[in-house]
Amino acid sequence: VAPQGGGKLAFKAIAPVPRTVDAVTVPEGYDWAPIIRWGDPLFNNTAAFDITKQSAKRQAGQFGYNNDYLNIIVDKYSGRSGLLVANHEYTNEDLMFDSVWFEANKTEAAKIAMEAHGFSIVEVKRVKSGTPWEYVRGAERNRRITATTPFTVDGPAAGSELLKTVADPTGRTVLGTLNNCAGGTTPWGTVLSGEENFNQYFRGQGSASDARYGIADAATERRWEDVDPRFSARNPGYENEINRFGWIVEIDPQNPNSTPVKHTALGRFKHEGANVRIADDGRVVAYSGDDERFDYVYKFISKDKYRRGDRRHNMRLLSAGDLYVAKFAGNSPVAEIDGAATVPADGSFDGTGTWIPLTLDGESMVPGMSLEEVLVYTRLAGDKVGATKMDRPEDVEPSPVTGKLYIALTNNTQRNTTGKATVDEANPRTKNRDGHVIELTERNNNATATSFNWNILLVAGDPTKDASTYFSGFPKDKVSPISCPDNLAFDSKGNLWISTDGQPGTIGYCDALHKVTLTGSQRGKVEQFLAVPAGAETCGPLIHDRDGSVFVSVQHPGEGGTFQEPTSFFPDYVMNPSKAKRGDVYGPRPSVIQVFTKAKGH
């Protein structure tokens, strides 16, 4: 069956899928297959995945857990080889381990989990352009980066007293990266990734800054502090270990021997990810959201300019520059939009805004805070300058076609509740369960501008049940329901693709990937392309429309179930444990999948 409508990646929107369905659902004319799954061996000397024999040593050579950010960087000279880069945000011990084994082997389980975090970089190959990719075990560029891999700290806070520990008195070398969520690939071919909910790995000391970052002075759920003293600030000499996480990291995927970097110039918060645009004058601008209720959107402008082809120079661009935080102003009375996100009288949720400098020319712009303090305690700096409290900024990504910036605000059920910030035109919905997406245009479309215009592209939800939904005026009876926008991507024509995290708990459907038209008479039209299996979140969407391919990271399939009683069997669907051979995995495995037109399938 040919896909409908003609053209590459044409499709007829699928119906939303009830949340218990344990299947990948794709449009008519398309099929899917996994490229790589949790536990798949990356190296020739790595043992094949066998959960009954899993160890930290094995995991260190295998694809990690809970893949989130994804890119496939195609080698230009052939088009038939490339690099798949994925990060591994966190681990689900309930799904990874037999509970009896886990109770008896907590130290080894924690070490396995540490090696299941981080990144996988793995070569992929295909017969020809447009055919499905396969990963190549033992390829030269294959690499794992985990919670124990050394990183170099750079930028103004490198070497700061705030980053020194007994194990690293220089404050310049950190072991590992944690909770890497979304990311972006730079114009110079490196991969950026955000260290997001790093707070959950550490026991704190009950300070005010700990509180602002959600770090508790209590045993953590993972109990890594029982295995490695650096995970508790109560252990003398490790008070600052937690300051060494919460950064944007940069990795050169082409060089497996390179040391990955943590960039302090971009500030420390729960970075969802970072995405780069090159300004007209050659400086690079990196946008990043802080994924927390009532937290902020940031941008960084490099001091130096991009030089085409000079990779060594470009890999220093994020090491020095100015950091800004966003303040939004609406142009309609808030009273008009209080309550149910009714469209304001002027026809749109819109207004202007400014980027408030936190650092400029290597100096702090925040009264009472040093440069190092602004970078290490960036949330406190944002509080002081009166940045706009947003509904959980997830991906913040400029369109490669128009330069306009899209900001996924996933939800904030505490908006306008007792003691919390009230609605404003940029965050217009009380108890915002389903989220919204803002479109931001820099002044004169100049990425280094310090002011901007903005409007809301869509107010998410199920339009059949929720009058507060809004799709830039597109008819509500002609859109797919969408909730909890998280990751963003663009196709070659500039359409926006949105993956979701949380639809099962809000509108009752499996998480999804949607295409949104941004221009012309169809602007605001949301069309669902796929659904991921029960319990999973859709991550890392990657749209290679010229090849007729879509890729997604299927994260935490079967979350809510357990190893003994799985609720998902994705992606292998070995359904009957009694028929499984010893060593078979019949529960779910987080995987990167490819969706392709049937004509080009296996």
Ligand code: FEO
């Ligand atoms: Fe890890 Fe903000 O999602």
Ligand code: CA
């Ligand atoms: Ca308005």
Ligand code: CA
């Ligand atoms: Ca995310």
Ligand code: CA
């Ligand atoms: Ca998420």
